[in-house]
Amino acid sequence: MKWRCCILMLLSGVSLLLVSMGSYAKSASFDPLDTIKLTKQGQQLFALFHQRETEPVKTLNSVEKFLSTVTDSSPPAYQALSLRIKHDILVNEGKLDAAEKVADEFVFLGAKSRKKWIVAEALTLKAILSARRGHAEVAYNLINQAVDLAEQTHYDRLLSRALNARGVLYSRRLKYEDAVKDYQRAISLVDSNASIGYLSKLYSNISVVYSRVKEWGKAIEYNMQAIDVALKSTHTSYEHLVVLYANASELMLEVNDLAQAELFNEKTTVVAEKSGNTKLIIHALWTQASLLMKQKQHLQAKPLVQRCLKLAKNMPDPMLYNQCLLGMGEIEFVLGELAPAQQHGQAALKAFEMIENKALALRSHQLLADIFQQTQEYPKAIHHLTEYYEGTQKVLFENREAQMFELQEKFENEINVEKIALLTAENNLKESTLERNKLREKFWLLLFVCIVMFSGWLFQRYRQHVQRIRRLSSSNKDLFNQSNIDALTNIYNRRYVEDVVIQSSASLSSPYFSVLMLDCDFFKRVNDTHGHDVGDEVLKACAMRLSGQIRDTDVLARWGGEEFIILLGLDSPTLPTEVLARMNQAIANKAMETTDVSIDMTVSIGATLPVTKKHLTSHWHELKISADKALYQAKAKGRNRAEVASTRVVS
Known part of the structure; x- marks a missing residue:
């Protein structure tokens, strides 16, 4: 079992512990x-x-x-x-x-x-x-x-x-x-x-774990419980309140609730100023700057971050200064000030790697990758982009695997229910057959009217059994769709692709295959600017256009998030690059029409060199890695393009 699954199961256990704490009988300590x-x-x-x-x-x-x-x-x-x-x-x-x-x-x-x-x-x-x-x-x-x-x-x-x-x-x-x-x-x-104040800190730290794995609903739930408990305590410190309010503001930003984010930002500022503590004032300034940056008001955020840097420079805790330094680099990048942005990003990265803060180090890699793409220093861009993707993809993939695990458990449970229902139906049919045989033995003893009544009753029972079996068949079909079809885009999902390649490759009809990884460019901006509903419409439109570019011998699926995968069936070991170009054009040539706005969207594509169907199964893991690396190359070279892996996975 992967660590990400274990985390979600352990976090569920935390809830039970919190509920039962009041009646928990402790041994003497x-x-x-x-x-x-x-x-x-x-x-x-x-x-x-x-x-x-x-x-x-x-x-x-x-x-x-x-x-x-x-x-x-x-x-x-x-x-x-x-x-x-x-x-x-x-x-x-x-x-x-x-x-x-x-x-x-x-x-x-x-x-x-x-x-x-x-x-x-x-x-x-x-x-x-x-x-x-x-x-x-x-x-x-x-x-x-x-x-x-x-x-x-x-x-x-x-x-x-x-x-x-x-x-x-x-x-x-x-x-x-x-x-x-x-x-x-x-x-x-x-x-x-x-102290219930200490219990509030535990709630808050659990919230942080949920936020790190992007479970925003649970993160907000535990942070709000932490705030509620802290306000009931008579000994809650200013520092703890500032942390709770600042976390609440950042979490509300993640779910695009700007009104609540601004409310908690104001509370952060009030408590920090009341405390007179420099560290807490820096924390409040950073929270306010983050709110402005989320609203694309980078010019207004810049003086706040400059004040953060000035106050944090002589603080003994290096985390504050370097966090502000990274924020300044992000603001300078957006404003086109690439030289100081690069300088600040590299300094922040060095500091975060030294203190082993991997989350902020990954954020620094992302900033530097964007900067080096703008300055066309592609080898450096590829290096930082690879570091960022390898760090973040691990969490994202584990998140998907956890979802697959939950779906598999649900699937197996429903299969067991269906088996029980089918056995019950079979027993009922056997009982019905016995009853019918008994009726035949007494046939000559019954009046014609009784025969008609019993025959009608038997027919009704038989029809009920047929209808039940049909319902079970329909339920099995629905269960297959739930397990193998992506609910949003109505195309295959990751589970289906994995099953086909590993267990059911005989259903693939082409002798050769190329693995294509496709990723929507700058998709996060769509969600941040227009909201997740518009983002969902864009993903559905992308899936529809890509469906129009594949044949019956190909397999198209949503890999997760804004990523798609295609198993491209081929008749020879040669990959026709014009096929990849058509896929780029299918997405880029016409804006995506959503309910509210038109969105210009492009995709980056990473493709492997063709392999036989046998090698598709035996080297599946290596092929995914090869396609991912080609995708990174396409991203680093400006996006809206396709890159083919330079080396063949199988000789």
Whole structure:
């Protein structure tokens, strides 16, 4: 089973865990906070812990005063909680160097007192600090040590926090299955006494995973739940609210709900300004700039991103500065300022690769590919385009495979239902036959009227059985269409092509075949500009025009998204390029007429050199890769063209 399928199944399990949390019976676990709260001094420290974000200056003074009175006989738990409060305040103020020193004091305290739980707390803080500084590998090693120690001491409250932090690191590395497992386990450790604000963070992180795999509906659902929980908490920080509102704005942009996106953008700005925190103000500026860029208002977005860069330049967290740097490159590209756009894109790519943020690194590759196509530096364009496609196609293909898996399960379940129905019908017919034989034995004993009545009854039963069998046959036909026909374009789907090539190649009548991959050029712009309904109409029109260009010996299918595939049947091992040219012309020569607008559309085509039908089956995977690479070449050379693979997959 592919990781993408596992992610969707695990995420479904998260929902069940969240529902059942209230009645979850936890085994006994260690929690130092329970001991601290038993004394008057401990209760005072606990109150300071909850006000560290709302009243940082007052809280820091109180904690410094307490730490100045600490002696060797002071309880280590009190010292640990005081250091935690001081560390969190320094982090919120962006003083990461000072926070690092406090974390080191934390480690020393754990070693001195020989308390594993204190060491685990310290390692968790140091891991999160390392992640903020962009030292991903260091952060990963530290958080693994923290998880091990928290498990050894049964410190479930800390273990839940450490698993959440490790889940974030996994998510940045695109290891979504591992991230979901950690979030799921963290949720199972949250008890009825846990802060609902922390539960909000778990909801938010699950939302991020859904958004990374482009499940926008679920991402919005969990983010809105996170907001609802956060607003009910009395200890929700400004930073958490800014993140939630900014994520909500970006998610609403993805589903083209501009009104809601603007509403959450305003909320992001209000909370950030109220906090006075530079990091949060940068976050709010970036959210506002993203909204303007989505609305094609790049000139208005540019000064906001410039302000982001100015504020983020001296921030200890490199993520903020480089994200703004990438945004500036994207704006400059749209405005035609290619030289600075290239410079900013390359700098951002180098930084994101260094801190192992693969999602933003792929976005940087996409920007640089577009820039080098504009400057006609095709080898560089092909390099970045290949990096981008190889990174993104993995997620897209896994998404399709998950859909195929779900469809296959549905198909098999319905087949089982049909089998049961057919067996029932067969048994009914047998029973009916027995009844008819009994009637014949008594034939001479019955009156003519009774014979007519029973014959009519038998005929009615027989007709019902015939109708049932016909319905079952029709249902099987519908099931075939659901499994093998694309619902939008009414042509074959990916599953059908895979089945024909791997299992039913005898149904293909031509001796030779070429595999063609077709991709609609700039299709994302159609969706972003005119909406997904218009995009769907364009895809249907493309499918109809391509259907007019193929013969009975060819197979046309929707491969997924805006991609199509054609198995082009040939009589000889020579590929007639004029056929490919006709397909380009069929799409490009006439605008697509939709309900609202006319759309000029083109396609790029990648084709393999012809192979025999036998080799089509045995080298299917290699042929798909060869066609994909040819498609990348067509994209890199300006689109609206066809490229044939330079090498033959089979000698």
